[in-house]
Amino acid sequence: MHIGVLGTGTVGRTLAQALVDRGHEVRMGARAAGNAKAVAWSDAAGPLASEGSFEDAAAFGELAFNATAGAASLEALEMAGAEQLAGKVLIDVANPLDSSEGTAPTLTVCNDDSLGETIQRAFPEVRVVKALNTVTAAVMVAPELVPGDHTIFVCGNDEGAKTQARGLLEGFGWPPDSILDLGDITAARGMEMYLALWLRLWGATGTAVLNVAVRTAP
Numbered sequence: 001m002h003i004g005v006l007g008t009g010t011v012g013r014t015l016a017q018a019l020v021d022r023g024h025e026v027r028m029g030a031r032a033a034g035n036a037k038a039v040a041w042s043d044a045a046g047p048l049a050s051e052g053s054f055e056d057a058a059a060f061g062e063l064a065f066n067a068t069a070g071a072a073s074l075e076a077l078e079m080a081g082a083e084q085l086a087g088k089v090l091i092d093v094a095n096p097l098d099s100s101e102g103t104a105p106t107l108t109v110c111n112d113d114s115l116g117e118t119i120q121r122a123f124p125e126v127r128v129v130k131a132l133n134t135v136t137a138a139v140m141v142a143p144e145l146v147p148g149d150h151t152i153f154v155c156g157n158d159e160g161a162k163t164q165a166r167g168l169l170e171g172f173g174w175p176p177d178s179i180l181d182l183g184d185i186t187a188a189r190g191m192e193m194y195l196a197l198w199l200r201l202w203g204a205t206g207t208a209v210l211n212v213a214v215r216t217a218p
């Protein structure tokens, strides 16, 4: 597939590399083409990799990932352009973290709303799937880093979009029965508010390479 990865941070580069490694053509987007991190990644990643603006990456992708800073994701997606994203699946991995008030981040949106919903409302023609935001970047594309069975969540309003997202997650190594569909995009509230717990799990265990497993009674 042609995939646009919006974001040049650890997550954007990790996803972009994993997608190239699986044979996809990937364009990484930043606020401006020629972003130093995007150029360095693209130069190292070979002929399937390219870089450009958010708009270039969105236009290039048949599907796109939102791997931008959550507090700025709407701004980034506006730069990408509604017309470039219309009808496409957007896998939103962002967390709306606000770290401006000190060491314990808060969420810029929560409780009765979420970033995933905000994006879906702002871009009604985009097929938003929230996924992968509950694990650290390395685990997103290599779930085997965490031993045993563990769970990754997806949600969104469009069943076909979730099926496509599932396919990519399975390509990253997530076993089909580890991918738990939580329903429509309002489930992004819980997936994003989980960050408060995830941050404390990181602190308590001393590693970000962690995940939770959902188990039910037989």
Ligand SMILES: NC(=O)c1ccc[n+]([C@@H]2O[C@H](COP(=O)([O-])OP(=O)(O)OC[C@H]3O[C@@H](n4cnc5c(N)ncnc54)[C@H](OP(=O)(O)O)[C@@H]3O)[C@@H](O)[C@H]2O)c1
Pocket (backbone or CB within 6 Å): 006, 007, 008, 009, 010, 011, 012, 029, 030, 031, 032, 035, 066, 067, 068, 069, 070, 071, 072, 075, 076, 093, 094, 095, 096, 097, 132, 133, 134, 135, 136, 137, 138
């Ligand atoms: N780090 C993890 O392991 C992890 C795990 C799960 C979820 N997440 C989430 O994934 C997302 C990406 O995280 P990250 O650590 O890779 O990178 P990040 O530093 O949170 O975000 C970097 C990206 O955000 C863009 N950006 C920053 N401010 C902007 C603004 N004012 N307007 C438009 N775009 C702006 C940057 O654009 P430029 O390229 O132009 O600089 C860059 O592409 C975040 O939402 C994060 O919460 C991270």
